[in-house]
Amino acid sequence: xxxxxxxxxxxxxxxxxxxxxxxxxxxxxxxxxxxxxxxxxxxxxxxxxxxxxxxxxxxxxxxxxxxxxxxxxxxxxxxxxxxxxxxxxxxxxxxxxxxxxxxxxxxxxxxxxxxxxxxxxxxxxxxxxxxxxxxxxxxxxxxxxxxxxxxxxxxxxxxxxxxxxxxxxxxxxxxxxxxxxxxxxxxxxxxxxxxxxxxxxxxxxxxxxxxxxxxxxxxxxxxxxxxxxxxxxxxxxxxxxxxxxxxxxxxxxxx
Amino acid sequence: xxxxxxxxxxxxxxxxxxxxxxxxxxxxxxxxxxxxxxxxxxxxxxxxxxxxxxxxxxxxxxxxxxxxxxxxxxxxxxxxxxxxxxxxxxxxxxxxxxxxxxxxxxxxxxxxxxxxxxxxxxxxxxxxxxxxxxxxxxxxxxxxxxxxxxxxxxxxxxxxxxxxxxxxxxxxxxxxxxxxxxxxxxxxxxxxxxxxxxxxxxxxxxxxxxxxxxxxxxxxxxxxxxxxxxxxxxxxxxxxxxxxxxxxxxxxxxxxxxxxxxxxxxxxxxxxxxxxxxxxxxxxxxxxxxxxxxxxxxxxxxxxxxxxxxxxxxxxxxxxxxxxxxxxxxxxxxxxxxxxxxxxxxxxxxxxxxxxxxxxxxxxxxxxxxxxxxxxxxxxxxxxxxxxxxxxxxxxxxxxxxxxxxxxxxxxxxxxxxxxxxxxxxxxxxxxxxxxxxxxxxxxxxxxxxxxxxxxxxxxxxxxxxxxxxxxxxx
Amino acid sequence: xxxxxxxxxxxxxxxxxxxxxxxxxxxxxxxxxxxxxxxxxxxxxxxxxxxxxxxxxxxxxxxxxxxxxxxxxxxxxxxxxxxxxxxxxxxxxxxxxxxxxxxxxxxxxxxxxxxxxxxxxxxxxxxxxxxxxxxxxxxxxxxxxxxxxxxxxxxxxxxxxxxxxxxxxxxxxxxxxxxxxxxxxxxxxxxxxxxxxxxxxxxxxxxxxxxxxxx
Numbered sequence: 001x002x003x004x005x006x007x008x009x010x011x012x013x014x015x016x017x018x019x020x021x022x023x024x025x026x027x028x029x030x031x032x033x034x035x036x037x038x039x040x041x042x043x044x045x046x047x048x049x050x051x052x053x054x055x056x057x058x059x060x061x062x063x064x065x066x067x068x069x070x071x072x073x074x075x076x077x078x079x080x081x082x083x084x085x086x087x088x089x090x091x092x093x094x095x096x097x098x099x100x101x102x103x104x105x106x107x108x109x110x111x112x113x114x115x116x117x118x119x120x121x122x123x124x125x126x127x128x129x130x131x132x133x134x135x136x137x138x139x140x141x142x143x144x145x146x147x148x149x150x151x152x153x154x155x156x157x158x159x160x161x162x163x164x165x166x167x168x169x170x171x172x173x174x175x176x177x178x179x180x181x182x183x184x185x186x187x188x189x190x191x192x193x194x195x196x197x198x199x200x201x202x203x204x205x206x207x208x209x210x211x212x213x214x215x216x217x218x219x220x221x222x223x224x225x226x227x228x229x230x231x232x233x234x235x236x237x238x239x240x241x242x243x244x245x246x247x248x249x250x251x252x253x254x255x
Numbered sequence: 256x257x258x259x260x261x262x263x264x265x266x267x268x269x270x271x272x273x274x275x276x277x278x279x280x281x282x283x284x285x286x287x288x289x290x291x292x293x294x295x296x297x298x299x300x301x302x303x304x305x306x307x308x309x310x311x312x313x314x315x316x317x318x319x320x321x322x323x324x325x326x327x328x329x330x331x332x333x334x335x336x337x338x339x340x341x342x343x344x345x346x347x348x349x350x351x352x353x354x355x356x357x358x359x360x361x362x363x364x365x366x367x368x369x370x371x372x373x374x375x376x377x378x379x380x381x382x383x384x385x386x387x388x389x390x391x392x393x394x395x396x397x398x399x400x401x402x403x404x405x406x407x408x409x410x411x412x413x414x415x416x417x418x419x420x421x422x423x424x425x426x427x428x429x430x431x432x433x434x435x436x437x438x439x440x441x442x443x444x445x446x447x448x449x450x451x452x453x454x455x456x457x458x459x460x461x462x463x464x465x466x467x468x469x470x471x472x473x474x475x476x477x478x479x480x481x482x483x484x485x486x487x488x489x490x491x492x493x494x495x496x497x498x499x500x501x502x503x504x505x506x507x508x509x510x511x512x513x514x515x516x517x518x519x520x521x522x523x524x525x526x527x528x529x530x531x532x533x534x535x536x537x538x539x540x541x542x543x544x545x546x547x548x549x550x551x552x553x554x555x556x557x558x559x560x561x562x563x564x565x566x567x568x569x570x571x572x573x574x575x576x577x578x579x580x581x582x583x584x585x586x587x588x589x590x591x592x593x594x595x596x597x598x599x600x601x602x603x604x605x606x607x608x609x610x611x612x613x614x615x616x617x618x619x620x621x622x623x624x625x626x627x628x629x630x631x632x633x634x635x636x637x638x639x640x641x642x643x644x645x646x647x648x649x650x651x652x653x654x655x656x657x658x659x660x661x662x663x664x665x666x667x668x669x670x671x672x673x674x675x676x677x678x679x680x681x682x683x684x685x686x687x688x689x690x691x692x693x694x695x696x697x698x699x700x701x702x703x704x705x706x707x708x709x710x711x712x713x714x715x716x717x718x719x720x721x722x723x724x725x726x727x728x729x730x
Numbered sequence: 731x732x733x734x735x736x737x738x739x740x741x742x743x744x745x746x747x748x749x750x751x752x753x754x755x756x757x758x759x760x761x762x763x764x765x766x767x768x769x770x771x772x773x774x775x776x777x778x779x780x781x782x783x784x785x786x787x788x789x790x791x792x793x794x795x796x797x798x799x800x801x802x803x804x805x806x807x808x809x810x811x812x813x814x815x816x817x818x819x820x821x822x823x824x825x826x827x828x829x830x831x832x833x834x835x836x837x838x839x840x841x842x843x844x845x846x847x848x849x850x851x852x853x854x855x856x857x858x859x860x861x862x863x864x865x866x867x868x869x870x871x872x873x874x875x876x877x878x879x880x881x882x883x884x885x886x887x888x889x890x891x892x893x894x895x896x897x898x899x900x901x902x903x904x905x906x907x908x909x910x911x912x913x914x915x916x917x918x919x920x921x922x923x924x925x926x927x928x929x930x931x932x933x934x935x936x937x938x939x940x941x942x943x944x945x
Contacts (some may be wrong), residue, residue: 022715046666056642060663144621181619186700193704194583224705252708254690288924306769341734394921437922479917479932486872502759505898527912539871541908559744
């Protein structure tokens with residue numbers, strides 16, 4: 001539990017949420033405020049640098065790491081609606097800046113106060129959604145970075161269990177990659193397609209109305225494949241459902 | 256290079272694999288079973304995590320004292336009567352083995368499966384020297400009949416269905432098997448190979464462990480073919496990588512518990528055999544000569560660079576059984592001796608990065624390989640290290656560098672980035688309809704296979720700024 | 731420079747100098763075997779025989795317990811009859827076996843390539859894994875354990891050890907045989923589509939005659 005009941009939290013909205021699905025950012029602000037946080041959105045944020053980091057372009061990745069660390073200096077926590085961007089900051093930044101005498105310690109301190117949002121809400125703020133209702137069935141995909149690099153697994157499920165009327169269905173291979181992998185999905189498109197096809201089949205077999213996950217990249221991949229297949233499954237970021245915003249358009253639906 | 260370079264590119268090989276429904280069926284059958292059995296074996300071993308930490312520590316200890324253990328092993332192996340040879344690379348290793356065979360005037364050589372033998376190109380070298388080579392592991396026997404390379408380090412013939420194996424055996428066995436169920440075919444191979452085992456001049460095996468304090472080499476098999484390969488011939492040759500050392504038999508056991516569970520889901524293989532020198536005076540059977548070829552082939556270089564942790568690998572294959580990419584394209588698409596995640600780390604070491612730069616990139620970085628690795632190798636971290644080298648050495652395609660360059664130029668300038676987003680989103684909205692984009696210039700890799708959700712007209716940052724401005728005005 | 735010198739030099743170039751003393755390395759290696767109970771599976775049953783039997787039978791090994799060595803020929807006869815085999819067996823050339831009363835069973839020392847059944851004696855059994863340990867030697871041909879289709883093995887209950895490490899400590903410092911073989915179930919393969927088939931190259935049947943007498 002956090003020492004402070006009202007910590008100042010910087011929201012790193014992520015480049016994908018910024019450009020593709022702003023609703024997730026607003027859901028994040030809502031949940032963080034409900035949990036008692038004072039939310040700020042530093043204007044100097046762009047992308048965490050993961051595309052450069054995973055492409056081996058360490059110079060650009062390190063530049064973005066320094067830029068992001070500086071933008072969030074002075075805040076109690078940095079919170080992201082993405083396990084993979086959070087993992088880049090928590091594990092990637094200290095690695096990128098390890099040999100930089102001016103930045104190594106700052107990167108480690110920054111990593112220590114950076115969190116994926118569902119784990120932050122549960123583990124740090126002790127938050128549970130209250131009075132939420134959604135009459136639907138849903139299945140949950142564990143996005144890989146959040147699951148393996150940050151241990152995000154029980155927290156989203158614990159919060160989803162508080163939503164009345166929401167029936168959770170198991171997902172075969174819930175912890176198996178959806179085939180997104182950032183630039184992988186366009187560089188090796190046929191392999192990515194084969195992987196996401198199996199994922200879409202499993203999601204369809206689950207029989208759930210909704211697919212939930214904690215990373216917009218994975219969600220776009222799965223939602224895009226499900227739509228191409230003509231599946232009726234609707235896709236939301238977990239925190240949209242937790243914030244009671246699943247009555248609006250799902251990913252790819254027009255408002 | 257030990258193998259003739261596969262001509263088509265990685266992408267072409269992967270494309271061919273994806274287009275082969277029989278291959279997918281074969282991969283699913285074997286890796287699916289392996290995944291389930293490993294999970295059950297680990298669940299039945301509550302101490303697995305502690306055992307894994309111990310196994311990792313044992314390998315790290317050996318690597319940190321590799322010079323000491325090599326010399327200790329050599330001394331004890333020589334004391335047991337074995338001859339020890341050192342090979343700095345694959346060519347030296349091939350030359351040593353071939354020379355022993357030719358000096359012995361060997362006509363028939365039996366071989367028990369060894370990935371190191373494949374790595375150094377031993378099968379081709381023996382053929383070039385005019386020596387008949389008989390693979391005795393059932394899977395290696397299958398791919399020898401098919402004229403193929405292994406597609407998996409534990410199940411080299413996993414790309415072959417039973418129907419395909421039946422065809423190979425009908426053509427290659429005398430007499431041919433009478434039915435195509437696995438049991439009948441295994442009996443047929445047993446009959447076919449028996450005379451070869453007993454008639455061989457030399458038996459060649461690999462080693463899962465080299466035990467420093469006894470000088471013994473250790474093989475693990477389920478079929479019993481290793482012992483039938485190493486006992487009847489006059490000469491037994493072992494080829495082994497220098498990273499296979501363990502301090503003692505007890506250390507080997509600690510690693511065996513991890514190896515077998517991770518590989519097949521068993522607890523021990525049916526046969527775990529320590530081979531220590533040639534037959535002793537008066538022994539009822541066994542070879543008169545034992546040769547051990549210690550092979551470096553890039554390993555000492557790995558010790559000094561960012562791939563050192565890969566020297567812990569005990570070749571269990573769990574990483575490939577749990578890899579989403581391997582399970583779609585199988586082993587041959589990787590184009591090297593070792594496929595899957597561990598192969599994507601090792602192939603650039605062995606064959607050079609320039610010809611294999613696709614391998615470390617053809618990974619989603621999902622981390623499942625590292626999660627199941629019995630010696631805790633951070634495979635995604637090592638794959639990223641190759642990507643860093645590839646970027647630094649300018650091996651990345653120009654379009655990729657340009658794309659990342661433009662993106663990074665914007666991302667490094669928040670105000671410009673905002674402006675670019677503001678301009679791009681309305682343009683993107685010109686494409687597609689009813690929420691989805693089905694086709695988009697420059698994004699064909701995405702839209703060939705899936706739809707792209709329509710972006711909003713305005714970004715989160717712009718919408719948020721407006722909201723804050725309104726709040727400010729209202730106060 | 732020889733390949734040996736080049737390899738060792740390349741290794742030492744990447745390791746810190748000076749190189750640690752041998753006894754420091756030995757101490758570190760010994761520490762890696764500390765508290766083995768925390769890193770290995772517990773036995774499957776409270777008694778060694780029970781644990782051994784649980785593991786061995788799960789792998790398809792059959793077990794017949796007899797009170798003493800004199801009862802071994804009868805156990806062999808029972809087994810051969812139950813398997814529909816002729817009363818003939820290859821014997822490991824060890825006095826402990828050849829001295830028994832084999833009336834009614836043809837015995838021989840040589841092992842044919844397609845030997846139907848052979849009988850040997852295990853040096854130890856390992857309860858943790860249901861394994862038999864056989865050391866090669868003048869009276870113990872390796873091929874006796876691999877050529878026959880039916881491999882019968884006498885195991886003294888007193889030769890049961892709890893864990894793999896207990897066997898390792900038995901052989902530490904002792905002269906090593908050419909082959910030390912741990913046999914854990916009958917030969918098998920999963921090389922065709924992962925489906926399990928017994929009797930790949932080694933024995934398809936493994937039968938343990940457990941001698942329970944302490945004498």
